Each structure stands twice: as structure tokens, then as C-alpha cells.
Amino acid sequence: MDEPTHPAEGPPLPAGVPELFELPREREEVAPGAVHVPGWLDPEQQRELVVRCRAWASGPAPLRHAVLPGGGRMSVRSATLGRDREPYRYRRTGPGTRAPAVPQDLRELGRRAVAEAYGPGAPAAQGYHPDTVLVNFYDAAARMGMHQDRDEASAAPIVSLSLGDACVFRFGNTLTRSAPYRDLELRSGDLFVFGGPSRYAFHGVPRIRPGTAPAGLGMRGGRLNLTLRMTGRAPAHGDRAPRDRAPRDRAPRDRAPRD
Numbered sequence: 001m002d003e004p005t006h007p008a009e010g011p012p013l014p015a016g017v018p019e020l021f022e023l024p025r026e027r028e029e030v031a032p033g034a035v036h037v038p039g040w041l042d043p044e045q046q047r048e049l050v051v052r053c054r055a056w057a058s059g060p061a062p063l064r065h066a067v068l069p070g071g072g073r074m075s076v077r078s079a080t081l082g083r084d085r086e087p088y089r090y091r092r093t094g095p096g097t098r099a100p101a102v103p104q105d106l107r108e109l110g111r112r113a114v115a116e117a118y119g120p121g122a123p124a125a126q127g128y129h130p131d132t133v134l135v136n137f138y139d140a141a142a143r144m145g146m147h148q149d150r151d152e153a154s155a156a157p158i159v160s161l162s163l164g165d166a167c168v169f170r171f172g173n174t175l176t177r178s179a180p181y182r183d184l185e186l187r188s189g190d191l192f193v194f195g196g197p198s199r200y201a202f203h204g205v206p207r208i209r210p211g212t213a214p215a216g217l218g219m220r221g222g223r224l225n226l227t228l229r230m231t232g233r234a235p236a237h238g239d240r241a242p243r244d245r246a247p248r249d250r251a252p253r254d255r256a257p258r259d
């Protein structure tokens with residue numbers, strides 16, 4: 001059976017029709033506080049981030065499948081920068097490692113990303129000091145189920161950067177993991193920031209589009225996603241990030257598996 005066409009794609013182009021005819025991808029506020037900026041990172045920045053991810057993955061921050069509370073294994077492989085202890089909800093396979101601190105230029109990139117999304121004068125941008133980076137690697141078959149990012153004690157925005165193959169990114173609502181949601185395509189270099197009223201929206205990655213990474217990026221295949229976060233927890237080694245007072249009125253934690 002044919003793969004269903006993604007709603008954002010429209011009808012498939014006849015073979016041989018060049019990208020020239022693709023609609024330009026516009027910056028969009030997908031929901032209040034959730035902003036998609038296509039192509040925010042230029043090709044050189046993308047290449048450099050890929051090189052750095054590879055260095056972390058082959059050294060201090062190996063990418064591993066996390067194990068779900070029920071014993072299942074996530075299809076995504078991930079690593080965390082900036083915290084020694086696993087700040088997220090799943091245990092990882094393999095021995096623990098000492099996570100490298102978040103490099104200063106990545107923290108600054110995170111702040112610029114929030115300024116890009118909300119405007120340079122926005123308070124969320126001025127006070128943005130990400131102390132953790134979660135690196136996710138998706139092979140062609142990997143996916144991530146609908147979930148909320150609630151393991152941070154801070155309600156500061158989440159900054160997401162995509163590299164490599166494009167994916168379908170499903171961005172939903174704050175109440176349920178099901179509809180209404182929007183499916184959008186995140187491509188290499190895209191920025192997605194979600195904060196404010198969308199900070200606790202359910203989201204997930206139902207599918208990767210193999211073979212869509214830009215030529216010259218330096219990835220053989222797959223998708224890397226970096227999420228920069230303010231955990232609002234005590235600083236890990238090397239961190240100087242101020243604590244962010246989290247609102248106390250958050251909904252109960254959602255512990256359902258992400259995958």
C-alpha cells in the first residue's frame with residue numbers, strides 16, 4: 001500500500017519536478033508561544049553542530065536507547081549534556097557517564113533562538129540560560145510518541161534544532177495527547193521554540209523522512225534533534241545558570257511512555 005501523503009505536502013510532485021516549485025517555507029506561530037523558523041541555522045552552522053554531536057557521541061555523551069519504565073526500549077537514541085544525573089524520566093542502557101557541560105556558545109545560541117522566536121526584548125529571551133541539551137538521534141525507523149516535556153522545574157521555553165533528515169513533527173494541545181494537533185515538517189536547520197501557553201503542549205515525531213538531509217551536511221542518514229532547556233534545577237558541574245522559579249500551578253506530571 002502507498003504511504004499516506006503528509007497533509008503539509010499536498011499531492012506528490014511528478015518525478016523530476018525540481019524543488020524550484022516548492023512553496024517557500026514561512027516562519028509561523030503554530031500556536032500561541034510555539035514558533036517555527038524554517039532554515040534558521042545556515043549550512044555551515046548545521047555542519048558544525050553535526051561535527052560536535054559526533055564528538056560528544058563518540059566520547060563523553062554516547063547516544064543510547066533509553067529504557068521505558070515498563071521495560072521497553074525507545075527507538076530514539078539520546079544523550080544529555082549539562083547534567084551528570086539523568087534529568088529525564090528514563091534510565092539509559094549501558095554505564096553512566098559524566099556529561100559534558102553545555103558549551104557557552106550553545107547557551108548563547110539558545111538565547112538567540114528565543115529572541116528570534118519572541119523578539120529580542122521579550123523577557124523570556126533575556127532570562128534564557130539553558131543548562132541542558134538533550135541530543136536525540138533518529139534512524140529511519142525511529143519515532144517519538146506524543147508526550148509533554150515536564151521534567152524541568154522551569155517553565156522557560158524549549159528550543160529545538162533539527163539536523164539531517166526531515167521529520168513529521170506533531171504539535172498538539174496541552175490537555176490531551178490526541179487531536180487537535182498540527183503536523184509540520186521540521187527540516188535540517190529549522191528552529192522550533194515552544195514556551196508560554198504552549199510550553200506543556202503534547203508533541204511527538206511520528207515519522208522520519210529518510211534521504212532528505214541536505215547534501216554536504218556530513219550525516220550519512222538519520223535525524224539529529226537538539227533541545228536546549230532550562231531545567232530550573234541545581235546547577236551541574238561547570239554550570240552557572242541561575243535557578244528559574246517555576247510556577248507551582250502546573251498540571252500533574254504525565255508519565256506515560258513517549259515511545
Ligand SMILES: O=C(O)CCC(=O)C(=O)O
Nearest residue numbers: 134136149160205225227
Ligand atoms: O525530535 C524532536 O523534534 C522532539 C524531541 C522531543 O520532543 C524530546 O526530546 O522531548
Ligand SMILES: [Fe+2]
Nearest residue numbers: 147148149203
Ligand atoms: Fe519533547
